[in-house]
Amino acid sequence: MTFDKSPQKIQAMFNLISGKYDLLNNVMSLGTQKYVKYMSIKSLNIKPYAGVIDLCCGTGDLARIIKQIEPDAKVTGIDFSGKMLEIARRKSKDIQYLQGDVTNLPFADNTFDFAVMGFGLRNIQNAEKAVEEVYRILKSGGCFMHLDFGNKNIISKLFDFIIPILARLFTDNYSAYSYLIKSKQIFPEPEDLIKDFESKGFKLRKRKDFLFGVISMQIMIK
Numbered sequence: 001m002t003f004d005k006s007p008q009k010i011q012a013m014f015n016l017i018s019g020k021y022d023l024l025n026n027v028m029s030l031g032t033q034k035y036v037k038y039m040s041i042k043s044l045n046i047k048p049y050a051g052v053i054d055l056c057c058g059t060g061d062l063a064r065i066i067k068q069i070e071p072d073a074k075v076t077g078i079d080f081s082g083k084m085l086e087i088a089r090r091k092s093k094d095i096q097y098l099q100g101d102v103t104n105l106p107f108a109d110n111t112f113d114f115a116v117m118g119f120g121l122r123n124i125q126n127a128e129k130a131v132e133e134v135y136r137i138l139k140s141g142g143c144f145m146h147l148d149f150g151n152k153n154i155i156s157k158l159f160d161f162i163i164p165i166l167a168r169l170f171t172d173n174y175s176a177y178s179y180l181i182k183s184k185q186i187f188p189e190p191e192d193l194i195k196d197f198e199s200k201g202f203k204l205r206k207r208k209d210f211l212f213g214v215i216s217m218q219i220m221i222k
Contacts, residue, residue, distance in 0.1 A: 005125040005183070007101065011080045013179065014058070018083035022059055034061070036210045037118060040147050040217045041065045043206060048072035050113040055102050055134065056080075056120025060088030062147075063095045066116070076112075078102065103129040107137045114138075118147040122187040131200050138222045144202060146193070149184045150209055150216030159214060190216040 014021075026033060046052060046066060050073050054063040057077030066075050077097045079085055085097050100106055102117075103126050115134050124130045134144050163181055188196065194204050202220035209216045 005123065007080065007125060010123050010125075014079075014081035015083040018059070018081060018087060021084070022061075022087075032211060034065075036215050036217075037061055037147065038065050038069075039210070040118075040145060040208070041069055041116065043208065043217065043219060044114055044116075044143055044145055046070045046073050046114060049074060051111065052076070052114040052116065053078065053107075053112045053137070055115055055117040055130075056123070057088060057097065058084045058118075058120075060091055060095060060097065062116050062118050063088070063097075064092050067092065067095060078105070103133060105133045105137055109136050110139045111137045112139065112142060114143050114145070116145045116147070119149075121146065122148060122183045128196075128200075131197060135200050135202065135222055140222060142222045143205065144197070144220040144222070145217065146197070146220070147215065147217045149187060149214065150190050151213040152185070152189060153213055155212050155214050190218060194218055194220075 041062060046069065048070060050070070052066050052073050052075050054060070054066070054075065054077040057063055057079045058081070060077050063075050063077040066073055075095045077088060077095055078100045080099070080101060082099055085099055088095070088097050098106070102120070102124065115138055117134070121127050121130060138144060190207060190209070194207070197218065197220045198204065202222060204218065205221045206219040207216065
């Protein structure tokens with residue numbers, strides 16, 4: 001398939017797969033994705049009344065975990081896909097969800113204490129601009145938690161083999177999951193991502209790998 005990361009293509013693709021997105025994530029991760037997300041958010045030590053934004057929030061998993069861990073946090077989710085946001089809003093009424101572009105965020109400078117992004121950056125055509133926007137909207141000393149696939153080791157390659165099989169079994173949108181595997185394969189490994197983040201002014205506070213390095217979390221400080 002043609003590898004197209006244009007905003008229109010990505011928006012249409014996630015609208016198309018939104019109905020089975022959560023199911024496929026659980027199947028493909030063998031039920032581990034919620035644990036990984038929970039432990040990543042827990043690492044942030046979010047305080048009451050902190051302002052937190054979930055970027056590329058999808059159906060709102062990270063946003064809901066934030067409220068679970070710190071109910072008094074002020075949480076906002078933003079995503080390109082209207083269909084994903086419909087699901088997020090049904091799952092939680094106490095989180096503000098907005099449809100928008102993370103390369104052009106509708107917030108003032110120095111607005112949030114925390115920004116989180118899970119499995120989203122690799123789907124953004126202008127990822128560099130997105131990271132610049134994250135830096136801009138964070139307060140001085142604010143944290144950016146990024147979570148996505150990590151090292152391209154033997155287990156990661158096994159994952160690439162299994163996922164297309166599961167996608168064929170559980171969804172009619174095989175081409176979308178073929179794209180997601182390709183985006184994973186060309187995405188920078190954590191060491192290079194950290195350098196990219198640092199080039200935008202961030203400093204590394206913590207890195208934690210999960211599932212033998214298949215998934216990696218980085219916490220960056222402004």
